[in-house]
Amino acid sequence: MGDYYAVIMAGGGGTRLWPLSRKDRPKQSLKLLGDRTMFQLSVERLTPLFSPERILVVTSAAYAADLHRQCPSLPEANFVLEPAPKGTAPAIALSALAIRRRDPGGLMACLTADHFIGDEARFRDVLAAAAQVAGRGFLVTLGIKPTYPSTGYGYIQRGAGLRTLGEWEVYQAARFKEKPKLSEAEAMVADGLHSWNSGMFIWRVERILAEFARQMPEFHEQLLGSQAAPESLARIWANAPTTTIDYGIMEGADEVAVIPADGLQWSDIGSWESLLEVLAPDEAGNIVVGAEHLGLGTTGSLIHSSRGARRLIATIGVSNLVIVDTGDVLLICPRERSQEVRAVVEQLKQRRDGAGYL
Amino acid sequence: MGDYYAVIMAGGGGTRLWPLSRKDRPKQSLKLLGDRTMFQLSVERLTPLFSPERILVVTSAAYAADLHRQCPSLPEANFVLEPAPKGTAPAIALSALAIRRRDPGGLMACLTADHFIGDEARFRDVLAAAAQVAGRGFLVTLGIKPTYPSTGYGYIQRGAGLRTLGEWEVYQAARFKEKPKLSEAEAMVADGLHSWNSGMFIWRVERILAEFARQMPEFHEQLLGSQAAPESLARIWANAPTTTIDYGIMEGADEVAVIPADGLQWSDIGSWESLLEVLAPDEAGNIVVGAEHLGLGTTGSLIHSSRGARRLIATIGVSNLVIVDTGDVLLICPRERSQEVRAVVEQLKQRRDGAGYL
Numbered sequence: 001m002g003d004y005y006a007v008i009m010a011g012g013g014g015t016r017l018w019p020l021s022r023k024d025r026p027k028q029s030l031k032l033l034g035d036r037t038m039f040q041l042s043v044e045r046l047t048p049l050f051s052p053e054r055i056l057v058v059t060s061a062a063y064a065a066d067l068h069r070q071c072p073s074l075p076e077a078n079f080v081l082e083p084a085p086k087g088t089a090p091a092i093a094l095s096a097l098a099i100r101r102r103d104p105g106g107l108m109a110c111l112t113a114d115h116f117i118g119d120e121a122r123f124r125d126v127l128a129a130a131a132q133v134a135g136r137g138f139l140v141t142l143g144i145k146p147t148y149p150s151t152g153y154g155y156i157q158r159g160a161g162l163r164t165l166g167e168w169e170v171y172q173a174a175r176f177k178e179k180p181k182l183s184e185a186e187a188m189v190a191d192g193l194h195s196w197n198s199g200m201f202i203w204r205v206e207r208i209l210a211e212f213a214r215q216m217p218e219f220h221e222q223l224l225g226s227q228a229a230p231e232s233l234a235r236i237w238a239n240a241p242t243t244t245i246d247y248g249i250m251e252g253a254d255e256v257a258v259i260p261a262d263g264l265q266w267s268d269i270g271s272w273e274s275l276l277e278v279l280a281p282d283e284a285g286n287i288v289v290g291a292e293h294l295g296l297g298t299t300g301s302l303i304h305s306s307r308g309a310r311r312l313i314a315t316i317g318v319s320n321l322v323i324v325d326t327g328d329v330l331l332i333c334p335r336e337r338s339q340e341v342r343a344v345v346e347q348l349k350q351r352r353d354g355a356g357y358l
Numbered sequence: 359m360g361d362y363y364a365v366i367m368a369g370g371g372g373t374r375l376w377p378l379s380r381k382d383r384p385k386q387s388l389k390l391l392g393d394r395t396m397f398q399l400s401v402e403r404l405t406p407l408f409s410p411e412r413i414l415v416v417t418s419a420a421y422a423a424d425l426h427r428q429c430p431s432l433p434e435a436n437f438v439l440e441p442a443p444k445g446t447a448p449a450i451a452l453s454a455l456a457i458r459r460r461d462p463g464g465l466m467a468c469l470t471a472d473h474f475i476g477d478e479a480r481f482r483d484v485l486a487a488a489a490q491v492a493g494r495g496f497l498v499t500l501g502i503k504p505t506y507p508s509t510g511y512g513y514i515q516r517g518a519g520l521r522t523l524g525e526w527e528v529y530q531a532a533r534f535k536e537k538p539k540l541s542e543a544e545a546m547v548a549d550g551l552h553s554w555n556s557g558m559f560i561w562r563v564e565r566i567l568a569e570f571a572r573q574m575p576e577f578h579e580q581l582l583g584s585q586a587a588p589e590s591l592a593r594i595w596a597n598a599p600t601t602t603i604d605y606g607i608m609e610g611a612d613e614v615a616v617i618p619a620d621g622l623q624w625s626d627i628g629s630w631e632s633l634l635e636v637l638a639p640d641e642a643g644n645i646v647v648g649a650e651h652l653g654l655g656t657t658g659s660l661i662h663s664s665r666g667a668r669r670l671i672a673t674i675g676v677s678n679l680v681i682v683d684t685g686d687v688l689l690i691c692p693r694e695r696s697q698e699v700r701a702v703v704e705q706l707k708q709r710r711d712g713a714g715y716l
Binding site: 327 | 377652654655668669670671672673674675676679681683685686687688689690691692695696698699701702705706714715
């Protein structure tokens with residue numbers, strides 16, 4: 001078996017954490033949890049399972065320099081640049097080829113750059129277990145125990161049990177279901193047979209490239225051709241289908257396994273409220289990040305500032321409030337309505353003078 | 359009868375409107391209501407009843423230059439400087455002497471610099487009426503119709519009716535009662551015989567100086583002496599009693615009249631909530647001063663910013679919230695708890711690094 005590589009997918013944008021996340025400042029570059037960016041945390045939690053030489057980053061040229069500044073220990077050659085965002089499928093194919101050049105027998109773990117994982121030792125343990133399964137030829141997905149009937153996540157139905165590795169159970173993946181209707185989601189959470197799709201995958205590079213050859217043959221062939229003629233990549237990329245690895249490959253793939261990766265304390269931090277769920281509150285029940293805070297009768301609130309020192313946020317008698325101060329924008333909303341920042345972002349897009357805040 | 363002078367008492371400090379009001383930035387210098395400071399509004403609403411030459415300002419040396427910058431039309435000589443804050447009684451005596459030097463028969467209206475008055479024409483009308491009464495030798499106070507049993511204001515009990523001037527009724531003042539207990543306040547509001555003491559007084563300078571001579575003879579004599587030897591004022595001032603005109607003079611004075619000055623839309627703006635009560639809300643029911651605001655489902659809230667342009671305050675789903683942003687401090691509290699900024703100020707006084715926010 002070849003070496004084990006991690007590929008951190010760090011090309012995403014998104015405004016769910018506006019006003020901190022912006023067009024030019026995606027979630028992976030934010031210091032949501034303290035003094036380290038999400039990307040830094042994503043890289044650092046891989047040690048000691050992966051050395052910096054074995055950690056690749058797939059992202060756009062626009063983000064690469066900033067990401068490299070965040071993690072200068074990563075070799076510059078490990079940044080795999082997508083010519084444009086095309087979803088996770090093309091990005092993973094490009095990364096798989098980059099690894100195959102180094103090690104035709106290599107294994108790769110495709111990981112996210114913008115998720116919270118509370119138990120990092122446990123995370124490395126399941127990645128190590130997944131490598132064992134991937135070495136046997138499986139496409140392995142990490143599942144997450146669903147805690148509510150989300151209609152925004154994908155679900156994986158577990159099939160027959162395959163084996164046990166330490167405390168991890170490995171199952172055949174019977175079915176993928178992306179973004180279900182609420183009734184479907186409720187049924188899947190209730191039946192105890194489904195995991196959320198974490199978007200994290202482990203496989204041999206040869207194995208996933210074989211799936212690309214079978215399921216996306218035209219793109220695969222062109223991409224192979226670009227390996228000898230890098231100047232052709234941008235053109236190939238422009239013609240590539242925009243699709244996720246889930247839709248483009250996993251749903252039609254053979255020999256797919258799922259490992260329920262329970263206990264990771266995983267969260268995709270899809271809203272400000274979710275930060276309140278993953279971080280440990282202080283004695284008063286609040287989470288204060290980057291702010292000098294003085295609270296009287298203040299509970300259950302998130303106070304997040306990127307303003308730095310010599311700026312006091314004083315709150316009196318507020319509960320379950322989200323307060324985010326980026327300097328140019330101040331957001332205040334109840335935690336249970338923090339999803340509605342999308343509506344604010346939409347309004348700003350309509351405003352003549354709103355672009356500066358996006 | 360001599361000329362009619364206004365004396366604006368602008369020496370006060372106070373932190374009830376923290377974080378906007380500060381040690382070095384008292385309420386009278388704040389742009390609470392828009393683009394004019396409270397002091398500017400206090401001066402401007404006197405036109406055309408008083409010309410700038412007839413408007414005096416009594417304040418401390420520390421504030422005088424700033425106040426003069428705010429109202430450069432006032433002659434510099436009209437700024438009467440207290441060597442130190444000693445309450446309104448000494449300040450009024452000093453101002454009365456300054457007027458008497460110009461016009462021994464002069465009348466003076468002692469006015470506040472930090473109150474809101476919605477109906478300015480009506481205010482000038484009652485000042486003109488009060489001058490008629492003061493010219494007959496009365497010490498005239500303007501009363502305010504009480505709207506709730508405040509324990510923080512003074513109350514004046516009306517006695518016999520004296521006369522009618524236009525739409526103003528003039529009464530003998532039967533009794534002064536400062537800062538009553540709640541039960542007393544409730545009784546005084548209920549009996550319909552009491553007005554709040556507005557802190558605004560009108561009298562002949564000779565008449566009020568005679569009261570000083572009778573009730574505070576030592577201070578009066580020393581102050582008279584300083585008129586020929588200005589260098590002695592600081593020493594006299596250091597020995598002067600610290601007292602308000604209400605305690606020091608009015609409670610023991612003869613021939614005191616009260617004019618219920620109803621309909622002025624008066625407020626002392628003693629808290630952030632009171633700003634919400636005096637300003638007209640926008641269509642969404644909010645009051646936005648100095649801020650660029652985008653609100654979704656936001657009602658009954660005050661958004662007050664002194665940060666200037668290119669700073670967005672976005673609120674989602676909040677009601678009856680006070681949001682004050684001064685740049686170095688952000689305050690967030692429910693409107694009904696805005697009095698509690700005092701508690702925040704007290705905590706900051708205890709903090710080693712809190713002084714910068716006071």
